Amino acid sequence: MPADTKTGNPAPLGLVGFGLTTVLLSMVNAKLLPAEGEVVVIPLAFAFGGTAQLIAGLLEYREGNTFGTVAFTSYGAFWWWFGLLVIFGENGWISLDGATTTLGVALILWGVFTTYMWIATFKLNWALWSVFLLLAVTFFLLGFGDYLGIGWLGVAGGWVGLITGLDAMFVSFAEVANWAYDREVIPLGGAPLKSKSGRKTQPAD
Template sequence: MAAQEQAPALANPGPLGLVGFGLTTVLLSLINAGLLPAGGEPVVIPLALAYGGLIQLIAGLLEYRTGNTFGLVAFLSFGAFWWWFALMLLMGDNGLLDLSEAGSTIGIALILWGVFTFYMWIATFKLNKALWFVFLTLWVTFFLLGIGAAASMPTLHMLGGYLGIVCGGSAMYTSFGEVTNATFGRPVIPLGAR
């Protein structure tokens, strides 16, 4: 009887999706926190489409191949979030959408993203602590930004920006840890295994 060929090992697409999310989140959050000028948003738009959006969509589709439901839902959803955000800004800046009175609706949309992220955070209770922290800071960030926009409270928006920096940075750290640990074939970067 012929020996069965083993299927090649599949790479983990999670670190790719995490860094696409994290890097884009840090850049936008620096603007939301007031550490970079609001006029820098046009720099975020192509990054949101290409790295925050497209790369996460690709990572989500690759998660399907690995059988990771959590990764599939997270990366496809947040990839779509970045496309929504970038398209909204592009259309608003080019007069295709009138966003002048949309603050409360944008705020509610961000709160709904917070609700989605909250239930994804519950699922991270079975994953490593680094992912748990990414999703904890993300759902709180969405609520701060959403309430800040819906209630016209710039201080909450700014706090959401600062927490978004922490969230995006922790996503980049988690990506770094997963790539490094896979490369070394052993835990080198602590991720807080459960």
């Protein structure tokens, strides 16, 4: 967005809220950090991954951006779901015994959702296209790892999730830098698919 506009672009906030939280959790999933470190992720999931994305989604609604509204509010709600699931389970408010298969299905469903959001990014830009593709792969690896009880799939999902989070943080950085300098200093790439007029469509944000 040009620097002289009256409203800011909420997408970088949503992207970094998602990306930073994903990086930290993925480092635990990839076994780069101890499993006990997951307790550090939970408050971050509520405060930044969850709440910041929900705020970004509401702001995207005001901007008339359907894609941004659906994406940020949905993944913000995902982090709230994840945080509540861990807290309720750890405190004994709900029993997670025997729930691994169901958890796997839940993550697979998030992969399905992310896949149809990824399809929409073909009309946005290559940067978002890559984030949603990687995120879909992450969900499927984590989901099938839990559903099938194959540990290395979860570890692989952690590594892909780490790349996904860093990718989202890069897109956030690029959008903030481009706004600050009021020009494209960090290209995000045109849309993978062209519009009917033959011109590449512009990103929604």
